[in-house]
Amino acid sequence: MAQENNSKKVGDYSPEELKQFREMFAVDLKQYRATNRRYANPILVVILVGFAAIFCSFLLSQTLIRWLLGAGICLIAAGVIIIAIAASSLQKKLLCPACHDLFIDEIGECCPECGSASLESGDWIGTQHCNACGKNLRIGRNRNFRYKACTHCGVFLDEMGL
Numbered sequence: 001m002a003q004e005n006n007s008k009k010v011g012d013y014s015p016e017e018l019k020q021f022r023e024m025f026a027v028d029l030k031q032y033r034a035t036n037r038r039y040a041n042p043i044l045v046v047i048l049v050g051f052a053a054i055f056c057s058f059l060l061s062q063t064l065i066r067w068l069l070g071a072g073i074c075l076i077a078a079g080v081i082i083i084a085i086a087a088s089s090l091q092k093k094l095l096c097p098a099c100h101d102l103f104i105d106e107i108g109e110c111c112p113e114c115g116s117a118s119l120e121s122g123d124w125i126g127t128q129h130c131n132a133c134g135k136n137l138r139i140g141r142n143r144n145f146r147y148k149a150c151t152h153c154g155v156f157l158d159e160m161g162l
């Protein structure tokens, strides 16, 4: 085999193959969401207990209760850190079935909203503009788009997006 799958772009696949990729991805996505839910509830409980501890420490407002305040803050901080770690490790498991690259990743050659390879780098904050769907794509904490297509190969994978 001369050509690796990795170098193929969306145009190199037949409609049948593209459909297969979407089906494969739907299975992965389902698993991803189920794992997400499994993690979410215990973490939420930890954070709630933390808030309850802080609340109680204020309610009782005695110096003896100061440790409760500390414990509450620690629990919340731990919960937030676990969420960050779990989210990033989960995201690394979600791969594009076509090019096997990360699905949720820095923006590559293709627009994650529509899969078109007509991105233009925009301003100094790193915003990219897609000439096909007209979106200005901002990543990071203020991400203003959904990952629907693979940003590396342009294969459209999920209507709802992530």
Ligand SMILES: [Zn+2]
Residues within 6 Å of the ligand: 096, 097, 098, 099, 100, 101, 150, 151, 152, 153, 154, 155
């Ligand atoms: Zn891909």
Ligand SMILES: [Zn+2]
Residues within 6 Å of the ligand: 111, 112, 113, 114, 115, 116, 130, 131, 132, 133, 134, 135
């Ligand atoms: Zn686009």
